[in-house]
Amino acid sequence: MRVEELPVDERIKRIILERGIEELYPPQAEALRSGVLEGKNLVLAIPTASGKTLVSEIVMVNKLLREGGKAVYLVPLKALAEEKYREFKEWEVLGLRVAATTGDYDSTDEWLGRYDIIVATAEKFDSLLRHGSSWIKDVKLVVADEVHLIGSYDRGATLEMILSHMLGRAQILALSATVGNAEELAEWLNAELVVSNWRPVQLRKGVFAQGELFWEDGKIDRYPANWDSLAIDAVKRGKQALIFVNTRRSAEKEAVSLAPKIARLLTKPEQRGLKELADSLESNPTNEKLKKALRGGVAFHHAGLSRTERTMIEDAFREGLIKVITATPTLSAGLNLPAFRVIIRDTKRYSNFGWVDIPVLEIQQMMGRAGRPKYDKVGEAIIVARTEDPKKLMDRYVFGKPEKLFSMLANESAFRGQILALITNFGVENFRELINFLEKTFYFYQRSDTSHLEWKAKEIVYFLIENEFIDMDIEDRFIALPFGRRTSQLYIDPLTAKKFKDAFPKLEKNPNPFGIFQLIASTPDMGTLNARRKEMEDYLDLAYEMEEKLYVNIPYWEDYRFQSFLNEVKTAKILLDWINEVPETRIYDTYNIDPGDLYRILELADWLMYSLIELYKLFEPKKDVLDYLRDLHLRLKHGVREELLELVRLPNIGRKRARALYNAGFRTTEDIMRAKVSELLAVEGIGLKVVEGLFMHFGVELPKASKKSTEENRKRRKGTLDDFLK
C-alpha cells in the first residue's frame, strides 16, 4: 500500500512522506486495513523492527485529529518511554502535545491533562488510574507495546488489569511479539488479529557446533572450532555482532577475551575514538574491565553498569565504533539495538528452580535483533551448541513455535495489590462485584475453572480485612480504610505496608538507621542482595552486635528465613555505609556489587522510606519521630552524614558539594550567606551557576560582572534534552 492511498488525514501522510517513506510494509498495510482506523481493537503480532511503531503513530494521530481526546502509549521500560517520547515528539507540528511519564519524573497527574499523547510505563499508568485523575475519561485509545508481557511472572498482572479496566472504555491496540496463542488474546480483547512474520531485513537462522554452522536451509559453513570466530568473522566483514550470554561474569569475560582479537581489525581513527571513550569513564572495578574491552572495540552490557555507561555503549554501538557487545538479557527486550549478526551463546538460565531452558519467545526476540535495516540486506542469528545437541536446538528454537501466553493474575503478590486497589480506588463494593470485575480479565477468559482464583481472591480479602486495609459492614459491603487507600496510592505491596505498620510501635521507641534499613530491606518490594557463603558469618556477627537496634528477632540458622535475613543485614549495612559517606568505590569492593546494583537499592530504599513515612503519618505520629524519619530520608537521598543535612537542603547542593563546602568551613546556611562569591568559587565543585542558584535562593542579586559570565556559561551549554527533563 502506498502512503498516498492511506485513508487518513492528509497532514499525517505529508509527515510520513517527509520521512522518506512512500510505501508501507505489507503487515503495516494489513494492520491499517483491519478496521483500527475505524475504531476497532487490534492485536498486531509481528516481529520487532517491522514497523509496529509507525502503525501506532498513524492510528494515534489519526484518531486524535478526528475525535480529539487522548492516546496513551504503554511501554515496559522507562528507557523505552524516553525513546518513544522522542519519536512521537515529531507529531507536535500538527498541534498535538506529547508527554512522557514514569516513576522518575513528572508525576503530578493533573498536569498530564494538557497533553494529547501520553507515553507511560504500565505501572505508572496503573498508578494514575488509581489516583483517579480527571483526564483519564478523555483517553480514547490505549496502545500497549510488548503486550506479551502479560505472561511475565512479576509484571504481567499489572498489564492485564490495565487492559481489563480500559476494555470497552477506549480503543485498544495491542502490539505483541509472535506468541503461541495470539488468537486467544485477540478474542479476549474483542479485537481483530494481524499476525505476520514478514521483516524488512531478511533473517537467516542457524546453529553452530564445533566449527560447523548449520543454516536453517540445510547449507553448512565451516569456521574455526571456537564459536567466537563467528564474531570475529562478522567484524572482518565490516559488520557488528551482538552476543547473548546468561551471566554478568560471562558477559565481562567474553568481552575482555574478544577484545585483543577484534583490536587487530580496527582502523587508527577507530582506535583513537575508542581510547577516548575508555578514558572518559569514571574509575571503578567494573569500569576497569570495561575499559580493557573498549580498547578492542568490544563492550559488555548488563544491569551492573550505571545508566551513563549503558547509554554510552548503546550510542557508540549505533555509531559503529563499538563492534561487538556481549550482553545479558538487559538487551534482549526493550531498546532497539540491531546488529548484523546475533550470537546466542547460552540457551539455559539459572532460576529459582535451577537451570531452565530460556523460552522460545525470548530466544526468538534475541534473534530478531539481527539485521540493521539501513545497512544489511540480511541479518544472521546463530545459536551456539556447546554441550547441547545442535539438532535439538534447531528444532526447538529455529523451527519451533513460541509458547502460549498464560495469565499471571493469580500470582499472589501482584494480585494482592490489585485487589486492594479495586476496593479502595475503583469502587468495588462487595465480593460479588469483585468477581464481576475479574470476569473481564484474561485469566477468566482463558480458564474454564476459575475456582482457584476466586478462592485466592477471598483469602486476600480476609488478609486485607484482618490487617485493617479495608473493613466490611454488616451487609458485607467493603469499606476502604485510610491505611488501605494510602497503601494503594503509594503503589507498595500490602505486605510491605503491613510490615511497616507492625514495626511502628518498636520503631517509635527506638528509631535508628540500622533497624529502619533492615525493616525496609525485609519487605517484598525491596530486591535484596545476596550474602555470600563467606560473608555470612560477618553479617551474623553484625546482627548480634546491633541486636538491640533491630525491630525483629534474629532467626536461628535452621529457620527458612535465615538466608534472607542475612541478605537484609547486608543490604542494611550498605545503606548505612552510604549515609556515612563511605566512598562508592569502597562500597563496590567491600560488598562485591556493581554501580548499577548500588543505584538500584538506593532508588528502592528511597521510595520505601518515603512510603514508610507516609504510612507512619496515619498512626498518631510523634513529632520528633517524624522529624527523625524525614532527616533520615534526606540523608538516604543524598548519602550524607547528619552534619551535612542543612547544606544538602540548599539548591544544587548534593553529596559532594556539601562535603566540600563543609570541609572548607561553610557549615551552615548562614556561613554561606555571609560568604563572598570568590570564597565560594574557590571550593571544589562550586561554579558560578551554583553560586547564582544559592543567591537566588536567599533572594539576593548577584553582582553584575559575574552575572554576565553566568549568562555566557548558559549559552555554551544549551542544546541538551531541554524541556523534556525540566
Place this chain on the structure above:
DNA sequence: CGATAATAGCTGTAGACAGCATGTC
C-alpha cells in the same frame, strides 16, 4: 621433605516497575 602441579570440590548465577516534589557533579 618441600615446592609445585594436577585435580577434586565448592560457590554462585538476569532483570527492573512503583511515590513525590524539584534541581546531582
Place this chain on the structure above:
DNA sequence: CTACAGCTATTATCG
C-alpha cells in the same frame, strides 16, 4: 533438576 567458570582446598608428583 540438565551447567559451568573461577576459585580454593586437597592430593599427587617431582627433585
